[in-house]
Amino acid sequence: MAGGPFVVSIVRVPARGGLVPAARSIPRLPAYDIGTGRAHAGGIDMAEEEKDPxxxxxxxxxxxxQYCVRCGAPLVNKCTKKKSPLHKGCSKVNRSDAAFCASCGSPTVFRQAGLL
Structure with a gap:
């Protein structure tokens, strides 16, 4: 699967004559500690990582x-909670490039501020 999350190579094993996976490259995902409710990636506590610029x-x-101290722009792209007949409005946090909420379809804070 080119471009997929896994890369599997198939080789022939002479002794058996069958096909077996030679190597598998699996992406390293953050480990989640149920006890603390925190994610860790490579020994780094992901809750302690810096925010995006x-x-x-x-x-x-x-x-x-919550807001930039230099320009006053919002730093978290949340749903604006604007209710309409088609959108229920919520307060979910969205990706920084989302103009509309992925959960309810309402405009995001970044769109409302003219950042997108």
Missing amino acids: CIRCGHQPDKTD
């Missing part, structure tokens, strides 16, 4: 910042 000015925010 500001979408407007590129400034690196602190972990607790």
Whole structure:
């Protein structure tokens, strides 16, 4: 499967004459600790990772910042919670490139602020 998440090579084993997987490349996913409710990737606590830079000015925010201290742009792309006949509105966090909420279809904060 070219471009897929797995790469499997098939080789012939002379002793048996059958086909077996030679090697398998499996992506490393973050481990999830049920006890603490935190994800860890390669020994790094993912909850302690830095936030993404500001979408407007590129400034690196602190972990607790909700808005950029340089330009005032929102740092988290949440649903605007705007209800309409077609959209129920929620407060889910969306990807930084989402103009509309993936859960309910309402505009996101980044779209409302003119960032997308």
